[in-house]
Amino acid sequence: MALIETQNINKIYSLGDVEVNALKNVSLSIEKGEFIAIMGPSGSGKSTFMNVLGCLDKPTSGIYLLEGIDVARMNRDELAAIRNKKLGFVFQGFNLLSRTSAMENVELPMLYDGLPAGERKEKVMAALAVVGLAGREDHHPNQLSGGQQQRVAIARALVNNAPIILADEPTGNLDTKTSIEIMELFVRLNGESHITIILVTHEKDIAEFSRRRIFFRDGVVVSDELSGKT
Amino acid sequence: MINIPATIRISLRALRVNKMRSALTMLGIIIGVSAVITMLAVGTGARQRIGEQMASIGSNLLMVLPGSTTSGGVRMGAGTQPTLSTGDAEAIQKECLSVMYVAPVLSGVAQVIYGNQNWSTGITGTTTNMLQVRDWPLSAGRPFTDEEMRSASKVCLLGQTVVDNLFGGINPIGQIIRIKNVPFTVVGVLDAKGQDPGGHDQDDTVYVPVTTAQKKLFGTAFPGMVRIIMVKAKSADDLASAEKEITELLRQRHHIGQKQDDDFTVRNLTQMMQAAEQSTKVMTLLLGAIASVSLLVGGIGIMNIMLVSVTERTREIGIRMAIGAKTWDIRLQFIVEALTLSMIGGVVGIIIGISSSEVVSMLFGWPTVISPVSIFLSFGFSGFVGIFFGFYPAYKASLLDPIEALRYE
Incomplete structure (x- = not known):
């Protein structure tokens, strides 16, 4: 059974009288442990697809099976629970809570999951250690560099042991050197912990880190290729 | 399932992050609650003093004053003409059944x-x-x-x-x-x-x-x-009949014709005191009502700040939703924030209210009485204000679309 399977997903936005068909019959299958880059020009539907995969948006039609469960018809709160347990998000703008320590930022998903305090602290420390930020748990985002902030965000995505990390242009706000470091972290997480990583990017050299590249254009998957790299 | 302790922790954290704004929001409630407490304390104190004074002048009292209230069309003050005598007093004691003592x-x-x-x-x-x-x-x-x-x-x-x-x-x-x-x-x-x-x-x-x-x-x-005849009626219910009996008796004794005005005045002291007490009661209610308006305004202040806060923190709400906050997690967070603000404001307001009523009684010499009821009332009301005015902003926050919220700058 595939980790993620989409069948004929359509997403139609109504902007006044005009209907925009952002996704047209997208059918994809993603296995556990894959490292995928989703590429395409802006307006190609790649972000819409990420939002659907991330259970932040519902497809207008079609089936989305996550671990065999159809999540396309779930309500808001059920989707929130799925996001909490199955998905980790990494954003271009980091999206950390400002004026809140790294520790508290990473702790957040577990607060919504209702874990006891002792367990939360233990897991936060472990996650921060994995991303190489051990000892920085009391730093606030404005005391951290861009790369470090993104690492905190990755720790937050990891902390609930989600099998999937969705990264939307994770290196968009970072310089080349830091971008490579972040991408190497993703590669390591993918290799060591078998976390499925799906990232959206328009940079070819970032996409090089992945093993499978999916191109979108005008809401349609135009190519889906495995790279030679393993 | 909603995790209440976690929600409270999240709310308190959010309040701590915005200390200045939290303090300013509380100010409205602080002023409202302390105003309610002080006003009620002043009003209750005034009422209690009047009650004590009523007891001190004696109960069920009537006062008979000489002199006509009206004489040939000219209204005269009571007590202007000496018309009462010890004989009148003795007659009242003897003849009037509703009267207990006459002096x-x-x-x-x-x-x-x-x-x-x-x-x-x-x-x-x-x-x-x-x-x-x-x-x-x-x-x-x-x-x-x-x-x-x-x-x-x-x-x-x-x-x-x-x-x-x-x-x-x-x-x-x-x-x-x-x-x-x-x-x-x-x-x-x-x-x-x-x-x-x-x-x-x-x-x-x-x-x-x-x-x-x-x-x-x-x-x-x-x-x-x-100069005066003081009369004590047998009971509060006998005051009216005593007044009537005295009037009839004295008219007869003073040979006052049917169309002539009385050459004396009977005053019901107890009734006057009760009227005074009644008016302080009304004053207390009025003061309390005015103070409650300021508490209401404080509540609207909370709603205002919470609405601003929701808009300002749209992105934060988006992040929380993305990582798994459910509808009620978000709602409770904002309700608990509003409730915390109003409750802390309530406690501080009670302290300030108590001290300011002390100051009032010291500066102006007014007696003030802080009733536990007024404390419970204003504390409960400020809690209610927090929930009531916190709900709409919380509801608004919970309806945000996570994608839109995450994109919000």
Whole structure:
């Protein structure tokens, strides 16, 4: 059974009288442990697809099976629970809570999951250690560099042991050197912990880190290729 | 399932992050709650003082004043013409069934001398009944005897203030004092009573038999003239009938024709006091109501800040939703934030309210009473305000679309 399977997903936005068909019959299958880059020009539907995969948006039609469960018809709160347990998000703008320590930022998903305090602290420390930020748990985002902030965000995505990390242009706000470091972290997480990583990017050299590249254009998957790299 | 302790922790964290804004939001509630407490304290204090004063002048009292209220179309003040006599007082005592005690009063101001001390005070010529009428016990000595009343003996009872001013530490019983140079033997001392509703010191007085006052101290326009007749009705329910009986009796005794106006006035003191008490009650309610408006405004302030806060924190809400916050997680967060603000504001407001009522009673000498009810009421109300005005912003926040919220700059 595939980790993620989409069948004929359509997403139609109504902007006044005009209907925009952002996704047209997208059918994809993603296995556990894959490292995928989703590429395409802006307006190609790649972000819409990420939002659907991330259970932040519902497809207008079609089936989305996550671990065999159809999540396309779930309500808001059920989707929130799925996001909490199955998905980790990494954003271009980091999206950390400002004026809140790294520790508290990473702790957040577990607060919504209702874990006891002792367990939360233990897991936060472990996650921060994995991303190489051990000892920085009391730093606030404005005391951290861009790369470090993104690492905190990755720790937050990891902390609930989600099998999937969705990264939307994770290196968009970072310089080349830091971008490579972040991408190497993703590669390591993918290799060591078998976390499925799906990232959206328009940079070819970032996409090089992945093993499978999916191109979108005008809401349609135009190519889906495995790279030679393993 | 919603995790309440976690939600509370999240809310408290959010409040801590915005200390200044949290403090300013609380200010509205603080002012509202302290205003409610202070106003109610002042109002309740005033009411309690009037109640005490009512008890101090005696209960179920009627006062008969001489003089016409209207005379040939010209309205005259009560007490302007001497028309009452000891005979009237005796007749009231004898004839009126609703009346318990009657005490005629002929009073004036005179200098009282003891040794080398002197004191100017009100001299009240009256009968022993006065003590019953005024519910006024003696702290020492004895009242006038019937024999002393009949023979216009030169005996007197002293109020506590007079005792303090003339005698210092000496026991006044049996001592001779001079009133208008007439020597009087002190036979008793009146218990201390304090101020009357008008703020006069009731203890600054000397009681002498009415007969003595008429014959030896104050001149009278006709024999047996008195200035006032104090009447104690049998009960509060008898006040109205006593008033009617007295009016009928005195009209008859004074030979007043059907179309003529009374040459006396009967005043219901107890009713006047009750009216005064009633008006303070209304005042208390009014003050409380005005103060509640400020509490309401404080609540609207909370809603205002919470709405601004929701807009300002749209992105934060988006992040929270993305990582798994459910509808009620978000709602509770904002409700708990509003509730915390209003409850802390309530507690601080109670403290400030209590201290400011202390300050009011110190500065203006007004008695203030802080009732536990007003504390519970304003605390409960501020909690209610927090939930009520926190709900709409919380509801608004929970309806945000996570994608839109995450994109919000």
